[in-house]
Amino acid sequence: MLAASTASRIDPKKRAVLDPRKQQFVKSQWVDQTYPNRMNFYTIPPTEDIALEDFEEWGIARLKVLAELEACQFRNRSPAETEEYMRPVLEKWLRLDSNKSRSPDMHLQRKKDHYSHWTLRLAFASTADLRQRFMRLETQLFKLRLQADSADERRDFIKSLPMSWEMLDADEKATWLSELRAATSVRKDDEENWFKVDWEKVPDLVERRQVLLKKGKAYVHVREQTTMVLNEFTRSLESGLELAARFLPRMDEDNRLAPILHHLSQSFVAPDASYNENNGVSDMTNIHAGSIDGLSSHFPLCMQNLHRELRKNSHLKHQSRLQYTLFLKGIGLNMQECIIFWRKAFKLITDEKFKSEYLYNVRHAYGDVGGDANKRGRGYSPFSCQKLLTEPLPSAGLNHGCPYRTYSPDNLIALLQNVGVGDRELLRAVREDVGRMRYHIACNRVFESTHKNEIKKVKDENLWNASELDTILHPNEYFKRSFLLKNLSLARSGDIGVDGPSQGSN
Amino acid sequence: MPHAVSSPSENMDPEDSVMSNAPAQALDAADNSQPDSSMPDAVAKPATANLEEMFDDDDDEDEFSSSAAIRSDQSSQPEPASQKAAYSDSNILSQFYQRLLPFRPLFQWLNHSATPQPDFQHREFAFTLSGDRYVRYQSFATADLLRKACVSLVPERFEIGPQYSINPRDRKTVLKAGSFRPIMKELVFDIDMTDYDPIRTCCSGAAICHKCWQFINMAIKVVDAALRDDFGFQHILWVYSGRRGAHAWVSDKRAREMDDAKRRSIAGYLVVVTGNEHGKRMGIRRPLHPHFERSLKLLNPHFQTDVLEDQDPWQTAEQTQKLLDLLPDPTLVAALQKKWDSAPNRTSTQKWADIDSVAEAGNLKSINPRQLVDVKQDIRIEYTYPRLDAEVSKKQNHLLKSPFVVHPGTGRVCVPIDVRKLEDFDPLSVPTVTQLLQQIDDWHTKNRDMSEEEKAKVADWQKTAMKPYVEYFRGYVANLLKEEGKGKRSRDADGGAESMEF
Incomplete structure (x- = not known):
């Protein structure tokens, strides 16, 4: 079967280059969309050309929104709470202004909404599971927006x-x-x-x-x-997705869009959070090799686990080391300090062995050595939750990856209790999340529970923008948020909010 | 069709049957005892052999002759074991399948056309064989093949399932999961008297009498009205289930093609009272939904006569307590309690009237008279409204016993009920299989003088009490086919018009 499918595919170089516009669309036979309503039923696919970057970026933005919506659902938020929570998220990623606002961005916003929907349709058409999930979330999003619409705009939309x-x-x-x-x-x-x-x-x-x-x-x-509009929306989306699934193999497009689509559908496990250098906190506190032990209480479980293993065995295997080094790089530990950190930690190993076997890896992770590309990119980015959740499971005896995923539930609970998470109700919820493979939800749950006083405070005093409290998708984000919450005074006195000036961590 | 002529043992997929006893043996035995089972047109040349002679050859003549006793016995109380065995006796059943069961209209009813099409050919039949063996996923290319299988396997009864996307016999050959799935079945309903046990006083369990059959009548009226008026269905066949209930089969195209969600919503629309003892309070909204208004209009006369008078449901102190539990006002309850304690012999009709008179005397505190009317309406609904077995209706692939098979417990044939003459239907006078076979003999004795040729013109069912039921069924099926043909023709005409354009 495999052989047959590859055989039928024409080598990309030999493929006849057809400019579609020269074929059936000599002159455009479609009407460019005008978006008279804020809401869109997504019955007509987009027809304009857009930049490849937009294709991806808009898709990611929508994905972010859907992921947050799903997180709300997993955490049993009431409809009112969901709406409250989603408002800033939507504002940030997929803002849609009403007709009344006469906003100049209106057309672009609606175009983005329209195109991103169709992009994700392609990305999530491939398996029944993804289709189901996409359909559920899109319907929810649709509902959320429909309810937020003003009465007369909603009526106009429904009439259309x-x-x-x-x-x-x-x-x-x-x-x-x-x-x-x-x-x-x-x-x-x-x-x-x-x-x-x-x-x-x-x-x-x-x-x-x-x-x-x-x-x-x-x-x-x-x-x-x-309700009927919603039902109809679900129904039309369902048939649309099935249609897309059938046509997906015929797209025969693997150079430009396929990787993006693949990446987007991957991101549905846990949305990818790109690492940004602001996630370090070196601007607030001096991070050096000696302070890691103290800071480790802010680490997410995946990193705390590695830290404990390191202290226990004075050694970590390669994969774990890479994961941990990049994380440390991300929190703002510079390369010199990082080398000192590892040297001290591997106390059973001679200097010589360290130099010959371990030093290079650390330098490579910081982009100090290696190929040109590695240097230019200043090494790898710290691993995101998505990366940790989608990489192959570690074999026996290895500790890297996300413990929520790699540990058996019983061992996971024991580990959590060891690091001081003992709330019965919480552990029960974690066990349930893990059972349903919602690993990052479990991790966020733990975060929210261990920081509940601080979160309450910033919410009550309106210190943080609500979108700064969204779901954590990156271990470094976990660290940073934890650190800032526990050091609220520090952040304020330094006058550096979460959106503070980027100072880099070099 | 190659599998059409294969022997019954080949037809049987051994993995499908639940085998509690040695099955192969039993099958062979059934096969041997019925040498003429392979005769393709056993029904087509009827009654040439004298029935008496046929049975003379059989060892169990005694059992057969005992049927005379059953005929005179008009109660449906569970039969003695020996008679019960007689109803599932393979010889008697085989005779029944050969001579009496109207396979042709049954086929047309399921096939929706005169020529075999997937509606019938891909439909699942499930046989219950002797010794509690159950064979699923049987399917047949024609009515005759179904009849032949019945004659040779002699199932105690058989059930009808949905039409599948492919022939159910080929279900294991599919490569992709999900390509074997039910795609069409009649919408069905099942009303069973056991659900009425908490409110009926005359009988309980499997037994029924004329008094409690009224509950089934009420249910049929209400459900039939809702299906016709509300949902617009026209082809509704009601069938006596053979002992103490009734089934409905809705054959409208729109109903047949419904998915499970739609079936569930119809069931939800119709079902109100749960069958258990202290069923949840049903919480019927006011103002009453028009469906309830109409149902109450149909049920009110029954409530007076069939419930209050015949059932007398609140006779004993314990039963009276049940009624009091349904009333929400403590003052009213206390006053009624006092009244009824001092006059313990009041009938249910009187007690029902007492509620109003006591309330009018000023014993209503926590609710107003308007609400009391609602409460009394609720009670009326609880005691009269149909109690459906909703699960049967919710799933497209639910199997339901076919019309015209013999109920193994009572021997009665599951005959269709003509809803236009609902009140005339008497479940206790529905013929049993042994009576029917006797009637064929009687007919031959009576018409001794008739020429063989003329005799051959009369089908076996016409000689028996099956006649009105089969005739009704044939009329019903003819209507269905006519409607079906209309739809098809107009579709074809459309297609023709379109093809002309191209």
């Missing part, structure tokens, strides 16, 4: 949809009025308007006896329109 409903005319209304009222439990001051559809369109309303049924037609009160 190609739905097969028919409003009841005055005659019909007069004939059935009392039954309509009784069936749809209309209150005194409710609007007295109904529309009729085939009952199959509103199975959940039928089940709850919230509609009047006559010969297979359901008479639905206008307030249920939102």
Whole structure:
């Protein structure tokens, strides 16, 4: 089977180069989208050219939003809490202004929303599991936005949809009025308007006896329109995704888009957080080899675990060392100090052996040696949660990776208790998250619990922007946030907020 | 069709059958005892052999002759073991399948067309064989092959499942998971008298009488009205389940093609009262949904006569307590308690009236009279509203016993019920399989003078009490086919018009 599929694929170099615009689209036969409404039903795919960067960036932005939405769900946030939490997230990543705002960015915002949706459709069409998840989250996002829409804009949007409903005319209304009222439990001051559809369109309303049924037609009160729009949205998205899945192999495009799409779908495990150098805290405190022990209480479990192993055995294997070195680089430990740190830590090893076997690795991680590319990039980036969660599981006796994923639940609980996390309720929740493979949710749960007083404080006093408290997706982000929360006075007196000036950690 | 002519033992997939006893032996035995089972047109040339002669050859003549006793016995109380065995006796059942069960209309009913199509061919049949063996995923290319399998395997009963995306016999040959899945089945409902045990006083368990059959009548009326008026279904077949309940099969195309979610929502729409003893308070919203308004209108006369008078559900002190538990106002309850303690012989009808009179006398404190009306409505609904086994309706691939098979416990044939003459239907006079076979004999005795040719013109079922039921069923199926043909023709016409354009 494999052989057949590769054989049928034409070598990219030999492939006939067809400029699609010279083929069927000699002149553009589509109408450029105008986005008259804030909301989009995503029925028409995008047609304009966009930059490859935009393709990826917009996709990532949307992914970020969906991931946060999913995190809300995993943590059983109520709809109100979710809305509260999502508002700044949406503002930051996928802002959509209303028509009333007359914002000059309106068109671009809507275009971004439109294109990113279709990008992710491609990225998540491949497996049934991803499709299911994408569909659920997109529906939620749609709902969230629809509810946030102002009443008249929502009405305009719904009116623009190609739905097969028919409003009841005055005659019909007069004939059935009392039954309509009784069936749809209309209150005194409710609007007295109904529309009729085939009952199959509103199975959940039928089940709850919230509609009047006559010969297979359901008479639905206008307030249920939102639910119906949502159902229709899910349905059209579902069929759209299945269609995309069928056509995906035919795209025959593996140079430009395929890697991006692959990366995006990977990111759904835990969204990728690119490392940025601000994540160090060297601007607030002097980090040197000797201070790591003290700072290790702020480390996420993956790094704390490595630190404990290192102290216990005075040694770490290669993978663990790489993971830990990069993390230390990320928190702002410079290379000299890092070399000192490792030298001291490997106290059972001679200087000579250290130099010959370990020094190079550390320097390589900092981009001090190695190929040109490595030097230019100043070494590797610290590993993100996504990287740790998607790399192959460590073999026996190795400790790298994310303990929430690599440890058996019992060992994980023991480890957490060892590092001082003992709250029964919390451990039970962690066990549940881990059982459902929501590793980063478990980690965030632990973070929130161990920092709950501080989080409450910054929330109450409005010190931090709400989007600065979103889900943690990078071990260095974990460290930084933990450090800042525990040293609130320091951050303030130094007048360096989370968005403070980037000073780098070089 | 190659598998069509294979012997029954080949037809059987050994992995499908739950084998509690030695199955192969039993199968062979069934096969041997029925030498003419391979005769393709056993029904087509009926009644040439004298039935008596046929049975003379059999060892269990005694069992057969005892059927006369059953005929006179009009109760449906569980039969003595020997008679029970008679109903699942392979000879009797085999005779029944050969001569009486109307396979042709049954086929048309499931096939929705005169010529075999996947509606029937890919449909699952499940056989319950003697010795508690259960064979699933059988399918048949034609009605005749189904009949042949029944004659040779002699199932105690068989059940009908959905049409699958591929022939159920080939389900293990599919490569991709999910390509073998149910795609169509009639919407079905199951009403069983056991769910009424908390509120019926005349019988319990498997037994029924005319009094409690009224509950089934009420349920049929309400469900039938809802399916027709609310959902717009037209082809609804009600079938007596053979002992103490009824099934409904909705054959409208729209109903057949519903997925599980839609089936669930219909079930949710119809189901209210849970069958258990102190069922959850149902919390019916006011104003009443029009479906309840209509149902109550249908049920109210039954409540007076069939429930209050015939069932007399609040006779004993214990039963009375049940009624009091349903009333929310403590003052009212105390006053009623006092009244009924002093006059213990009041009937349920009187007690029902007492609620109003005591309330009017000023014993209503925590609720107002309007709410009391609602409470009494709730009680009426609880005591009359259909108690459906919702699970049966929710799944597309649920199996349900076929119409016209013999109930192994009572021997009664699962005949269709004509809802237009619902009140006339008497479950206790539904013929049993042994009676029917006797009736064929009687007919031959009576028409001794008729020429063989003329006799051959009369089908076996026409000689028996099956006649009205089969005729009703044939009429029903003819209607269904007519409707189905209409849809098809207009579709074809559309297609034709389109193809003309191209």
